[in-house]
Amino acid sequence: MELPVVVGVDGSEGSLQAVDWAAAEAERSGRRLRLVHASPREHYAGMRPRLSEGRPSEQAFAENLVAASEERVHRQAPDVKISTDVRPEDPVTALLEEGTEAALLILGPRGHGPIAGMLLGSVSLAVAARASCPVVVARGAEPNRTSAYGRVVLGIGETTGSTTVARFALQQSRARRCELTAVRAWRCPPYENMPYPLVDGEQTRAYRQQADECLDHVLGVTARDVTEVTVRRKLVQGAAHQALVEESASADLLVVGAQRRRGVVGLQLGRVNHAVLHHAACPVAVVPEGH
Known part of the structure; x- marks a missing residue:
């Protein structure tokens, strides 16, 4: 049923x-x-x-x-x-x-x-x-809640479970007949945390490329399932929660993933999801990775 x-x-x-x-x-x-x-x-x-x-x-x-x-x-x-x-x-x-x-x-x-x-x-x-x-x-102003913008935003995280979350976002976009914006935020960590020494410019390019490859992987795996949706990629340097809250201002739905760990008691959200649930300007979908 x-x-x-x-x-x-x-x-x-x-x-x-x-x-x-x-x-x-x-x-x-x-x-x-x-x-x-x-x-x-x-x-x-x-x-x-x-x-x-x-x-x-x-x-x-x-x-x-x-x-x-x-x-x-x-x-x-x-x-x-x-x-x-x-x-x-x-x-x-x-x-x-x-x-x-x-x-x-x-x-x-x-x-x-x-x-x-x-x-x-x-x-x-x-x-x-x-x-x-x-x-x-179902948060946000009335235009965001009533699909006035014709746009779903997907926040892509680090884990392989992001493909499950991306499928959900693509299905929502198809049902709404709107475009999907896939957002991947990235940051350069402090120099001393680098696995190998790079000068500043090379360091920035390396981490941007890493984020770009993450987008390629998630969308490459999932976009074949829903071919009739227009997907726009967006790489943003900075904090993920800030980038997603900004994107939500002109979105009908923001989709993020959440890991569920067996045996763990209490809230399982993470800092990014906690922030968007409190501050996003549109409805927020929290999708368990692997659902």
């Missing part, structure tokens, strides 16, 4: 952004859309006031919230098939479990968290750092 697009809903403004983005994605891909609300407060439903029909008020609130999100999707994408669920669990636990049977998890940049003004909500950060499927945080 084809895996669905799953979106977490909590009624916040960020959640509504995620629902809209997920509806468009489900319509593009022809996949089912699954709306999920999770709250540990449901465990204490028996202690909360009950409505006349015997349901706890918290449960009724959750069901109404999901129903409102479903109606929102119907208005935007009437042909998308929808399923819903209200789960009496911690949101991170519930969404990570949903991700094991999802093509894509969509989240808002901020929910109803306890810390006002956070750049990224704790639930979105935790899920993006641990999910087994690609996660999209």
